[in-house]
Amino acid sequence: MKSKTVEIMDEEGIKRALIRIAHEILEKNKGAERLALLGLQTRGVPIAERLAAIIKEIEGADVPVGALDVTLYRDDLSHMRHHPQVRATTVPFNVENSRIVITDEVIYTGRTIRAAMDAIMDLGRPQLIQLAALIDRGHRELPIRADYVGKNIPTSRLEWVHVRLREVDGIEGVTLGRSLDRAADDE
Amino acid sequence: MDRNLIRIRTLDKEDITKILDQSKVFLEILDRPIKKVPALRGKVVVTLFFEPSTRTRMSFELAAKMLSADVLNFAASTSSAVKGESLKDTALTMKALGADYIVVRHTHTGAPEFIAKQGDFRVINGGDGFGEHPTQALLDLFTIRQKLGRLEGLNVAIMGDIAHSRVARSNIFALTKMGANVRLVAPPTMLPVNIEKLGAQVHYRPDAIFEDTDVLYLLRVQTERQKDSLLPSLKEYAELFGVNGDLLSKFKKDVIVMHPGPINRGVEISHDVADGNDTYIEEQVRNGLVVRMAVLYLLEGGKEAAHEAVN
CATH class of the missing domain: 3.40.50.1370 (Aspartate/ornithine carbamoyltransferase)
Incomplete structure (x- = not known):
């Protein structure tokens, strides 16, 4: 399949975006009290860890970091022939009354975030849930928005956004890809 | 994974490892205040037991309920089996009721394979004769x-x-x-x-x-x-x-x-x-829950493959 890709964020760009988001999280929540970061498997998890490290530098506060796999809450499970492997969920903080910031690499349809909110509600009743995404590529199918966004990238549905993070992929960067072979990639 | 889990004999090392790895992830659910996830919502699981059982049947029932499936329990001693209904007709009844999964325990080796031929449900062997468990x-x-x-x-x-x-x-x-x-x-x-x-x-x-x-x-x-x-x-x-x-x-x-x-x-x-x-x-009993949840979750479904939504 023919395709072309362009880099839209490099390592420095990701770093600066996360520093800004960390500041915005602290500003909006008036500090780090009862704050918790919950990364969506897989790339949301290192984003949560990095944000926690930056918050520690800025505020000196230790914000707990958890990992959430939303597979069991997906709305399309009953349409699948093969259920995907579920990865670990670890929530090392009390959800009750906490201020949870969900972190994910890309927000797109919003369906993953809907699933994540349902999963969190099964673990307790947080005071609030916010969302931080490194990339917002639009095309929401649910009334969901991100509170913190690294970069807004207007995309076509025929394009794809690849976020690569050192902890998961060994390399760092965000690329936008587009198939030149329309028929093969048509939704 | 296959559509059914009837024999270990026909599994390979990768299948077994996949089930064990998936089971480990489900342990976390047992520690939750609300021990339920919506993965199998709307699915019907029938436990079809022609032999006595406490832990296997209860374990399957609870595992299915924790995945939000609906569970129908069939015990041979209180069913139409005592009126002489054949295994085939019992399976056809389960099919007509819309069973998605049948967990079967039977005195005869090979009964699970026989049931699997009667419909498009997924069959899990809960113990068959001198066969397997x-x-x-x-x-x-x-x-x-x-x-x-x-x-x-x-x-x-x-x-x-x-x-x-x-x-x-x-x-x-x-x-x-x-x-x-x-x-x-x-x-x-x-x-x-x-x-x-x-x-x-x-x-x-x-x-x-x-x-x-x-x-x-x-x-x-x-x-x-x-x-x-x-x-x-x-x-x-x-x-x-x-x-x-x-x-x-x-x-x-x-x-x-x-x-x-x-x-x-x-x-x-x-x-x-x-x-x-x-x-x-006691750990074996507790682990039985997560292993059965993993098996129910991993068995292949019958629907067409949906397009994979990313992000």
């Missing part, structure tokens, strides 16, 4: 891996009535596929001919395995088979093969003791060992 073996392997960190290279001794045990058969298949060394310990009347061809060593007395056994897996002496003259007496069995503190002290210090239940206290296992720190019977 695959989820028991999987939960046993999961427990061993949880306690000892691995399966490969471990020495696992299975002691008791091997000949009449579908649990032993499934465990022999599963353990040898995963690279463990299996030793079978029993009086000759409780050992089937040529069982060593499955890749296990055979011993007639426990003293042969004291030195290097990592896992001592005890089978229930099926007291209902006493009329088959397998043993001179239960008392003699208890003296030669019954595991009490004294016998256990001759094993390696860190040996772990397992039993599929129900246990006969004072026959194959003494009170002090059954309640002791080396015994993991």
